[in-house]
Amino acid sequence: MARKRQSQRVTSYEVAKLAGVSQATVSRAFTAGAQIAKDKKDRVLAAAKQLNYYPNSIASSLASASTNIIAVIVGNLDNPFYVESLHAFITHLQASGKHVLSFTISQGKACDDAVLEALKYNVDAIIVTSAPLSNDLVSMTKGAGIPILLFNRSSDDPTLLSVRCDNFGGGQELGKVIYDAGARKVLILRGDPQGSTSRDRVAGFRLAVQDKAIEAVRIEEIDGNSSYDGARDAIRERFKGPNPTFPDAIYAVNDIMAIGCIDELRERFDLKFPEDIMIVGFDGIREGQLQPYKLTTIRQPINAMVLKTLELLAAIGDEEDTVKADSCVIPGRFFEGSTVTQMEQVGTKIP
Amino acid sequence: MARKRQSQRVTSYEVAKLAGVSQATVSRAFTAGAQIAKDKKDRVLAAAKQLNYYPNSIASSLASASTNIIAVIVGNLDNPFYVESLHAFITHLQASGKHVLSFTISQGKACDDAVLEALKYNVDAIIVTSAPLSNDLVSMTKGAGIPILLFNRSSDDPTLLSVRCDNFGGGQELGKVIYDAGARKVLILRGDPQGSTSRDRVAGFRLAVQDKAIEAVRIEEIDGNSSYDGARDAIRERFKGPNPTFPDAIYAVNDIMAIGCIDELRERFDLKFPEDIMIVGFDGIREGQLQPYKLTTIRQPINAMVLKTLELLAAIGDEEDTVKADSCVIPGRFFEGSTVTQMEQVGTKIP
DNA sequence: TTGTAGGCGTTATCAA
């Protein structure tokens, strides 16, 4: 019939014929844990090898309930944190026989298109690492029975599961460190003002700093767009006049912005960290630990977060309801770089 | 029959019933450029909207010749160059309605498993950005009629198309720059000694330097594993004795290794670039342009390379044979950072 | 343990 110009791709029927069994038996031979006699299985596999047969996952996806494809939607691959996350997802999912369909979203846009595409492909689940999500789409995924998980962000919608670092707690820890190091005038570089991540990190920080208010701490907040360039621009703008005065410390709600700050302040004012000004970030990306930075930060446990996400997915597969949302906040780990004055030195350093 | 616990996903039949047309008409309504009367199309789309219908791409993949999925196999997401490439692939493919199935390969392993998985999913094409590939697999993809493209690497197999930067030419340019800046003792940090990329970059460099051999240039080569840590280790090992003597210049065949060199030499010996030692890299990754590095390098035109790759794919779709392999080497662009002595200063600098 | 046969949701051919 010559319908498509297509592949002479071998099908299970041809293998069945060569092996002298039915097509169903071939299918069983390729299904882990299927009921099949060992000798038949061997015969099938031999025939398959001879014909260069491999199962058609598309057909199998159509016939069965699952595609073994997980959609991962990443917002912003300029931020190494998301790169590392994507990498971890691919690695772990691959290890368990799943596949990753990757989507990116240009900054500021909703990920509705990507979600819809994922739905069309009948993916087993959708993981969203950033970007907002409309209610319509959420209800569509519910209708389709496809779980959505948020990674590194939360949502107003309480029915959406999310895995994230303890941003509030991490912010608190950094606030304490900064306060103890003697800073009383702090500049905060926010990320996406809409996003839960930036908000929580700032809130924790403020609480820690105000908690201690034996001595008042002055805080100023500006927006850094969650990006290297955004941070540089914000810093340039903030300190543009002649003879600017600098705060004691800067808290960038993520590392990539902290790096941008450092570069800008070094280049224009030749400031030294922490001697002239302290700085802390959040995320623990590799770049922050390069020799010129050695940024003090909270390291997000990406691997643990990814594993937790996959665990949740598995749990959802079993029973729909028993997932406790609070179990999905994972504490970060303080990483002592060298951009904050050592506490032992506090007494000696402050004039 | 209740076969699967599965989705109440709406099918084209239900839409057809609601719209009062046949299923085939629904299919046409969702196929761009199909022969269908406008009023019927509107009716179908309205019904679809009402029912929350969206086409099942898996089914359509099975029935048609194409999945609209491209497999992208990346070796090493620790190297930002590959991250940027992956990002570009996802972005551009997404823009043209394709989807990316991503695979990663742990360093040193072949990508046969990933290729096989891709074949199972009947992807429209496979793009390999690194990692070796066995001949068996290549012939399987040929058998299946699925094109494989190599990105940023070449292969012995002349039938394999590959898109890459002009590594030889770039190496040459860097060699010239280094020579003109006065370096006569050069340390080369190789990447994967098996890989074509590293080999070509070194060969071009050597040619340029030896070409000029008015004055002899001494060259030494060591392996840096194509990675930041590998480079640091190699440098540490190379200069471990007391009072090591340094070359005039280092040529790292990629930026990430150059950054590793810089960090190691700064941390242990407090060397200044380019005053104490010159260094050049290759790739033009963003990290290299951070303020503490400003690395002199050749920038790979990632975007152009990716577009070229996709162009080739399209061409393959049309006619199998008319693709000229030589058209797939794209020149890089010299980027003058500040890690090589300025040429005007050469005369004044050399004692 | 194995084979038979219907169905998964489309696309594509063909006739109307």
Add this chain to the structure above:
DNA sequence: TTGATAACGCCTACAA
């Protein structure tokens, strides 16, 4: 321009 109907390649009751 539309509608019937046969693929697409596999999975999975069900019967043997």
